[in-house]
Amino acid sequence: MKKLLTILGLTLGLSTLTVSAEKEIKIGVTQIVEHPSLDAARKGIEKAIKDKAPEKKVKIEYQSAQGDFGTAQLIAKSYVSSKKDMIVAISTPSAQAALNATKTIPIVYTAVTDGASAGLKGDNITGTSDMSPLDKQISLINDILPKAKKVGFLYNPSEQNSLLLLKKFNEIAKVKELTVVEKGVSSVNDINLAIDSLLGQIDVLYIPTDNLVVSSASLVLQKANRKKIPVISSIEDIVKKGALATESIDYEKLGYQTGERIVEILNGKNPKAIPVETLKETTLIINKKAAQTYKIDLNNTKLKNAVLY
Numbered sequence: 001m002k003k004l005l006t007i008l009g010l011t012l013g014l015s016t017l018t019v020s021a022e023k024e025i026k027i028g029v030t031q032i033v034e035h036p037s038l039d040a041a042r043k044g045i046e047k048a049i050k051d052k053a054p055e056k057k058v059k060i061e062y063q064s065a066q067g068d069f070g071t072a073q074l075i076a077k078s079y080v081s082s083k084k085d086m087i088v089a090i091s092t093p094s095a096q097a098a099l100n101a102t103k104t105i106p107i108v109y110t111a112v113t114d115g116a117s118a119g120l121k122g123d124n125i126t127g128t129s130d131m132s133p134l135d136k137q138i139s140l141i142n143d144i145l146p147k148a149k150k151v152g153f154l155y156n157p158s159e160q161n162s163l164l165l166l167k168k169f170n171e172i173a174k175v176k177e178l179t180v181v182e183k184g185v186s187s188v189n190d191i192n193l194a195i196d197s198l199l200g201q202i203d204v205l206y207i208p209t210d211n212l213v214v215s216s217a218s219l220v221l222q223k224a225n226r227k228k229i230p231v232i233s234s235i236e237d238i239v240k241k242g243a244l245a246t247e248s249i250d251y252e253k254l255g256y257q258t259g260e261r262i263v264e265i266l267n268g269k270n271p272k273a274i275p276v277e278t279l280k281e282t283t284l285i286i287n288k289k290a291a292q293t294y295k296i297d298l299n300n301t302k303l304k305n306a307v308l309y
Contacts, residue, residue: 032091036237048259070116076101098241110258113161152202
């Protein structure tokens with residue numbers, strides 16, 4: 001009997017979504033913080049919905065938690081109480097907050113490193129992963145900064161994504177004979193002192209896809225450049241701002257892929273039947289000014305396909 005009730009409940013939820021799609025479909029987008037990568041993912045999502053479901057009347061409400069998990073929980077609860085047909089969560093904390101708030105409304109997430117390790121499991125949730133190509137990024141350090149032996153890793157210990165990345169980063173760095181110097185920060189106010197301390201101990205700084213650190217990238221870059229410490233980034237935008245290089249995914253393309261999954265659900269597909277996907281394609285990106293500062297040979301055959309800024 002209990003199993004039957006569960007099945008009926010899921011069927012009712014999908015049926016409601018189908019009926020709403022004939023009129024106005026209400027989607028609540030929740031994002032942990034505003035920074036270019038997450039914003040690009042949101043742009044890709046909106047473009048995919050427009051391209052793939054032009055016949056549907058979709059109303060999107062967007063809210064940012066401004067970096068606060070408590071606010072993310074309030075946003076998720078507000079979307080449940082206002083009876084949104086779907087919740088789209090951009091980042092791990094936003095997805096966790098959404099799943100805490102509902103086990104019936106479909107949830108689609110993106111910009112999440114590893115949904116399984118973050119507890120993002122259930123019949124109503126699916127999404128896309130932005131797992132960094134850590135092996136390529138660490139190989140990049142070896143290729144263009146062969147004298148670097150100590151790599152700084154600045155992260156927020158409260159972000160599940162960052163803990164997973166740190167573990168994997170350490171494993172790969174050990175094989176590459178690099179020493180990782182870790183420094184955790186819990187708020188924007190911690191970054192100033194933390195980065196000053198870290199820069200005195202390392203040869204190169206790595207910036208992971210940590211929402212707190214990425215949102216403070218300008219400050220981190222300013223201090224690193226002043227100390228003549230090259231920065232390898234996990235995302236393209238930080239290279240545009242002055243980091244030396246990255247091998248990264250395109251977040252707008254990742255968002256578009258997420259939007260395609262959203263349209264599948266709008267057309268009646270159960271989230272449980274949609275596997276979590278990653279974006280396999282990566283791009284090597286180098287900042288020309290930073291390359292000149294650190295005397296990087298751009299004629300290196302390993303850099304021949306790089307996009308230069």
